[in-house]
Amino acid sequence: AQSVTQPDIHITVSEGASLELRCNYSYGATPYLFWYVQSPGQGLQLLLKYFSGDTLVQGIKGFEAEFKRSQSSFNLRKPSVHWSDAAEYFCAVGARGNTPLVFGKGTRLSVIA
Amino acid sequence: KAGVTQTPRYLIKTRGQQVTLSCSPISGHRSVSWYQQTPGQGLQFLFEYFSETQRNKGNFPGRFSGRQFSNSRSEMNVSTLELGDSALYLCASSEISGGNEQFFGPGTRLTVL
Numbered sequence: 001a002q003s004v005t006q007p008d009i010h011i012t013v014s015e016g017a018s019l020e021l022r023c024n025y026s027y028g029a030t031p032y033l034f035w036y037v038q039s040p041g042q043g044l045q046l047l048l049k050y051f052s053g054d055t056l057v058q059g060i061k062g063f064e065a066e067f068k069r070s071q072s073s074f075n076l077r078k079p080s081v082h083w084s085d086a087a088e089y090f091c092a093v094g095a096r097g098n099t100p101l102v103f104g105k106g107t108r109l110s111v112i113a
Numbered sequence: 114k115a116g117v118t119q120t121p122r123y124l125i126k127t128r129g130q131q132v133t134l135s136c137s138p139i140s141g142h143r144s145v146s147w148y149q150q151t152p153g154q155g156l157q158f159l160f161e162y163f164s165e166t167q168r169n170k171g172n173f174p175g176r177f178s179g180r181q182f183s184n185s186r187s188e189m190n191v192s193t194l195e196l197g198d199s200a201l202y203l204c205a206s207s208e209i210s211g212g213n214e215q216f217f218g219p220g221t222r223l224t225v226l
């Protein structure tokens with residue numbers, strides 16, 4: 001069965017510092033991978049996705065993620081964090097066919113001045 | 114295109130009552146998935162409908178049900194509400210069924226007293 005692990009429940013970074021959020025997945029075949037962001041009381045917004053091809057994918061708001069098959073990871077990065085990036089971030093894994101998306105528990109990002 | 118809309122945005126019910134939530138997907142999307150989000154359990158998949166047929170179902174009791182209409186709009190119903198049903202209910206739409214890119218609505222916040 002598919003599963004997603006986000007090892008960090010809460011991360012605090014200073015504004016302007018770099019950010020890396022970790023995501024590890026378990027899936028037998030080549031997965032579809034996603035990062036979503038959720039502001040308090042809101043729905044989820046798609047930041048970026050990986051289906052195939054180039055393992056470094058660019059997303060919105062200056063985020064990028066790298067798919068590493070050997071490590072079963074899809075970590076999210078941003079070179080310089082802004083205060084508005086404070087939110088909850090979810091990694092998800094899917095696949096071609098009928099199986100639904102599986103989400104990680106999320107990582108809450110706090111940004112301090 | 115307009116995004117996914119959910120109504121109502123907020124709802125307060127008492128134990129034992131039933132509730133119906135509504136979701137209108139992005140125009141042209143035929144798949145609608147429902148999720149329950151709570152602080153303790155994170156995002157949990159309820160069910161997915163595609164072209165009026167339930168394609169997938171999560172591990173929830175039979176009190177949780179749903180349906181999809183010919184215009185792809187979907188409703189979910191929870192009968193005999195329990196305190197533990199208090200959650201943010203998120204709807205997501207997709208062009209195709211399964212673990213593909215999904216677009217989320219803002220959610221319905223249900224509080225059971």
